[in-house]
Amino acid sequence: MKPLVLFMNEVAGGRLLLEATLERAKQASYVVVVAPQNQPSVGQLFAPEEAREAARVRVEVTLAVLDEFGIEAVGEVLDPDTDLALGDAIRSHRPSEVLLSCLYDSRFGFTRKDLVEWAKLKFEPEVTITHIPVRIEDDSLRQDLTHTLVVSNLTLSQSDLEQRLLDRSSERPHRFTIIAPATEGVPTGTVSRDLARLMAALYREGVDATGQPMSPDPFSAVKAAIEHYRVDDILISTLPGEESRWLQDDLIGQVREYTNKPVSHHECGRPAAAVAAAVAAGGTVEDSGEGSADDGAGETAGSGSEPPAERSTAESTEE
Numbered sequence: 001m002k003p004l005v006l007f008m009n010e011v012a013g014g015r016l017l018l019e020a021t022l023e024r025a026k027q028a029s030y031v032v033v034v035a036p037q038n039q040p041s042v043g044q045l046f047a048p049e050e051a052r053e054a055a056r057v058r059v060e061v062t063l064a065v066l067d068e069f070g071i072e073a074v075g076e077v078l079d080p081d082t083d084l085a086l087g088d089a090i091r092s093h094r095p096s097e098v099l100l101s102c103l104y105d106s107r108f109g110f111t112r113k114d115l116v117e118w119a120k121l122k123f124e125p126e127v128t129i130t131h132i133p134v135r136i137e138d139d140s141l142r143q144d145l146t147h148t149l150v151v152s153n154l155t156l157s158q159s160d161l162e163q164r165l166l167d168r169s170s171e172r173p174h175r176f177t178i179i180a181p182a183t184e185g186v187p188t189g190t191v192s193r194d195l196a197r198l199m200a201a202l203y204r205e206g207v208d209a210t211g212q213p214m215s216p217d218p219f220s221a222v223k224a225a226i227e228h229y230r231v232d233d234i235l236i237s238t239l240p241g242e243e244s245r246w247l248q249d250d251l252i253g254q255v256r257e258y259t260n261k262p263v264s265h266h267e268c269g270r271p272a273a274a275v276a277a278a279v280a281a282g283g284t285v286e287d288s289g290e291g292s293a294d295d296g297a298g299e300t301a302g303s304g305s306e307p308p309a310e311r312s313t314a315e316s317t318e319e
Helices: 015-027 048-068 082-093 115-123 136-141 159-171 188-204 218-228 251-258 272-280
Strands: 004-008 031-036 073-078 097-102 128-133 146-151 174-181 208-214 233-238 263-267
Touching: 004 015, 004 048, 004 082, 015 048, 015 097, 015 128, 031 048, 031 082, 048 073, 048 188, 048 208, 073 082, 082 097, 082 115, 097 115, 115 128, 146 159, 146 218, 159 174, 159 188, 159 233, 159 263, 174 188, 174 218, 188 208, 208 218, 218 233, 218 251, 233 251, 251 263
Parallel strands: 004 031, 004 097, 031 073, 097 128, 146 174, 146 233, 174 208, 233 263
Antiparallel strands: none
16 A cells, blocks of 8 residues: 555645545555645735744644544645645655645746646656645635634634534535634644644534634734635634633724624623523523624624624633
8 A cells, every 4th residue: 555645735625635535544554744835825824934834734733633533644844835845745655646635726836837737747647646626716606605704712622613603504505714813822733633623523514614723813814814715704703701802802893894794703601501591581682692693683894883692611811
């Protein structure tokens, strides 16, 4: 048996890459995840001088997702030039196949060669090159699909956030892009693992999602993501009330002022029993913590008020 190489160019692998890997892993001697040190155009956003860190995190999250499905793999960050990085990966590991995860129109070099076609001409038939397309273009053509930008960090591990996303996707087809802006004192390794567990839970239910930690502050991260993705709405997940740095800094208000997209707030910390009790006692939807922009009860950009939120438990002073 020969190795299987997962090569991620400028993007983080999603459910299609996972499914392809699951199909092939048993026939491979080992699996290696590779990323060139380039600045992603989609999937994660770091400062230009952090290209190596961006690639490292891209690999780290993918390894964590594979681990959630019982696939052991190793990871490597290679040359910034895409063609050199791919060639080095093939020469080093001599795989039977490369799963090339990239956008449909990925190009490289001064002549802007088509990456997929170049790779097939260069390495086949000795090595099979299989393009695993990123679904950005597909999503933009689907009128039945809602693309939600999810903003979270410490609340990534909360079960009610997972359920909130699953509930949304059961009502209407969704694709989630989950960004985790940098939070002081929280290692990217921890964020990567929590993010991988959340994405794995969505994948198990057949829901498309991609996600990465990001280096900017939360508001800058959201602005950058809005510019790079086709976003229909935004869901910001925070810690409860006074524990939330993001609420103290009025992140939700800032985002609403910046965009005309619907913005929902998912607040952690209120047990489901308390919500049920409030409703049973005759409380309003707002009192119970239910209702938001995604079900028509919330506010949209520039409203100046915060929609009622669902909640879960968390312990910290950052998001």
